[in-house]
Amino acid sequence: MIRTYAFARTLYCRSVTSSQIWKAPKGVWRVPCCPGLYQNVNCQLDSGKSFATEIPICKERDAHHTTLNMCPHGVQVRADENTRMLHVALEDGNVASFPYIWLRDSCLCSECHSPSSRSRSLLMAELNVDVKASAFQVDPTTGDIEVTWDDGHVSTYQLDWLKKHNFSAEARRCRLSDTYLKGGKKFWGAELNGNIPRFDFKEVISDNEQMYRFLDTIRVTGIAVVHNAPQDTGVVVTLGNAIAFIRPCNYGDTFQVYTRPDPKNAAYTAGALEMHTDLSYFDYMPGVQFLHCIKQSNMGGTNQFADGYYAAENIRKSNLAAFNLLAETVVDFHDMGHDQHVGDYLQQSRGTTIQLDGDGNYNHVRISNHGRCDFLNTDKEHAREWYKAYILLYHSFYAKENMVEYKMEPGEIICFDNVRVLHGRSAIFANFGGEGSLPERHLEGAYVDWDAWNSKLRSLREELGR
Template sequence: MLNEVRFVPDELVIEWADGEQSGFYALWLRDHCQMSASRHSANGQRLINVSDFPESLSIGQVNRLSEDRLEVVFEPDGHRSIFEAQWLRRHCYTLNEPWDDRSESAKTLWQADCFSGGLVRTDYDEYGHSREVRRDCLQSVQTLGFALLGNVPCESGAVLDVIRSFGFVRETNYGELFDVRSVVDPNNLAFSNLGLGCHADNPYRDPVPTVQLLHCLASSTEGGDSILVDGFRAAAILREEAPEDFELLTGHYLNYRFQDASTDLRSRVPMIELDDRGRITKVRYNNRSIDTILLPPAVIKPFYRAYRHYARILERPELKLTFRLNPGDLMVFDNTRIMHARTGYQAGGERHLQGAYADLDGLYSTLAVLQRETRPAAIGRAS
C-alpha cells in the first residue's frame, strides 16, 4: 500500500502504490494522533487540544514499522504516533471529500415524472419488523427528501410512534402534534379548507424543524390532494436559468415571522442557503411567513425579480408530484428541502391529517446505524 514515504519538518508525504499522493501537515498529524495518550480508548474522542501543541511542532523522524504501519516522532516533545497506512489513506485531506449528507451533492434531485411508475408506500407493519425495510425508507428521506408509509393505524397520536421509530418529537407552540382540518377562525391558513401553495413549514423558527410528518386519518372530501416539490431541484433550475437571481436569494437574508395571541416567532435567514462550497443545503419558501421585506433600496427591484422567478419555478406543473393521501397513509419529508402544498377542498366530507415535527439529525443517525448493521459482510469500507 505504501510506496514511498518522505518528510520535511512540517509535512509528511506518502506516495501510494496506486500512484496517488497524500500530504499530511505536521500539526494535522499530531492533532489526529490515534494513540491512547491522545484518544480515549472507549469512545475515540480526543484527549488533546490543538492549543496544547508547541508553536514549533514539527516532524523529527518517520519510521516504517512494517509494510502498513508508520511511526512519526514529533519535535520538540518527542511524542510518538503510530499510524496504520489504511487509516492515513482513508482520512487524508488530499484524497477524501468532507462528509456531507445535507447538500444537493448527497441527494437525488427529482421532478414529477421521475415517479411515473407510481409511488411506493412502505407497509408500516413491515417497516416495524424489518431493519432493511426501515433502512430503505429512511434512506429515501435522505436521498429523495421524502418517504411514504401505508397502513399506519388510523389512531390519534400514531404519527408520534412513527417519529419515535427513528428520532425525537420536536414539540412546538402547536403542541407535540397538530391537527390539520378546517376550523372556524384558524390561526394559520393550514387549518382552513383553502388550497395552500408550495411552502416549507415554520421558516420563522430558529432552528427550523427539519423533518415533517403528515398522517392521514380521514379523507372523504372532494379535493385536498397533496403536492410535493423538490425545492433543491427548483433552486438548481433557478441557478441554471438566471445565476444572478440565484445569487440574490442566497445572498440576502429575510425576516420570517409568525404571531398569534400567545406566540411571536422570528428568524433571519436566506431563502436559499448554501454551504461553504456553494452547494444548496436548505430552502425556505413560505409566502405566508415572510415578514416585511427590508433590503437595501438598490436590491429591492432585482430581489423581487428573483423571488418571483423562484416562485414561478415552484409552481411549474412538471415539478409537482401530486397524489392523494388515503387514511393510513403517512408522509415523512425533509422540511429543509421539500416544499409541500395541497389543493383546496369542499366543506362537505372529512379531511383530517395529524402532523408533527422531528429532526434530521435523529433520522440520519438511525439510518447510519441501520446501514452499519445491515451492510453485507462481503463489502468492506473503501480504503
C-alpha cells in the first residue's frame, strides 16, 4: 500500500507496508505498481489542496510500474491497457475516463482535423479500433495531455476540452440538454391571455440581443407577438431571413390566409378552424410558424392557441392509459390538391399524436383534424379507445383554463412553435364585397424550421456569451 503526497511540485510516495519513501523528478513521476490493482487514496498538493485518486497497490517496488503524471493543476493521468482507456483524475476528485479509440478518433491536430471547416479529416479507413497509447505526458503548466499512439501519431488534448467531453452519465445529460437546447421549457395555460411575450419588429431584426431573446422565448414558451411590423406582404420573409431561411412547402415560401370562394385548404374558408399543427402531412412538420396580420376582420377571426405539451402533460398525470394511446398510436395525415407552385400534390405523413424522445421529453405533437386521413390504421377493437383519448385531448385544448385567445392587429406577427402550440381561429364574418374587392382579413404566413432556428440560437448564444 502506498501513500502519496506532493510538495513543491514534487511527488512523495510512501509505502504503508514498508514505510519506504521515494521521490520522483519534477514533471513526470513513476510509481511502482502491479497493473490492474488500485486503491483510492488522498493526495495533497503543495498548494495545500487535497484530492482523492487511485494509486496502484504495490507488491514489489520497481518489479512492475506504471506511469503516474501529475501537474500543478492537480491532474493525475493513468493509462490503462486493460480497459484501453486514459483515466484522468480531476481537481474535483472525480476520475474521467476516455477510451483510446475515441481519443484517437477525436485528435484535433491539423492532420486529423480541419480548422477551417471545423470538421474531422481523419478517415475511418485510417482508424484502428485496437489503437494503444504507447506513451503520454502531462504539460506541467497547462495540464494538457500529449499522447503518443502505437502507430507513432501524437495527439494533444487540452484539459478543458477533455473535461467538456467527459463520458460520465451526468456530463452526457448536461451536454445533450445544452447542445440540443432542451432545458427550461415553460408550459402554460389560460394565464397567458393578455400576457403573450412581445417584441419589436425592428429591434428583433437589427439587434442581436433582442433577436436572441425572441428566439429563446419561442424555444421556451413557444409563442410571442412581434409588433410594429410593416403592413405589407413579404415581411415574414424578412423576419425569416434575419433568422436563417424560410422553409418552403407545397403552398410556396409564404402562404396567404384569406377567405376564398373555392378554398383548397380549410384555412382559406371563412369557417372556424379547429386548433391544429400545420402541415401534419409532412414527415418534417415546419418548426416555427409566423402569421402576419396585414388586414383584420371587424368581426370574428380571433386566433386561439393551446400549449400541446401542457395539455399532454395534464393527460399524462390524470389518465396515463389515454396518454399512452396518444403516444403510441400512429395516425395518418394527407393533403391533396393543386397549387400554382407545385402543380398537383398529394402530401402524406404519419406519426403519433404525442411524440416523446428517449428520455420521455416532448418532441412534438402532430394534430390536425382537417388533415387527418379517413383511414385509421389501428385494430378495429382499438379504435374507440383511441378516439376517446383523442377527444379528451381536443377538449382540453378548448378548456377555459387552457386556451389563449388573441385577435391580431395589423402590423403584428404572431410566432409560435408549430410542433407544440396548437392554433385555430373563430369563424370570420367575411364580407367579400364586390367583384375584385380585397378580402377583409388577410394574413401572410411562413415557416422557419427548428433546424435553422436552433442553429441561429446556438450561434447567438456563443456570440453573446450566454
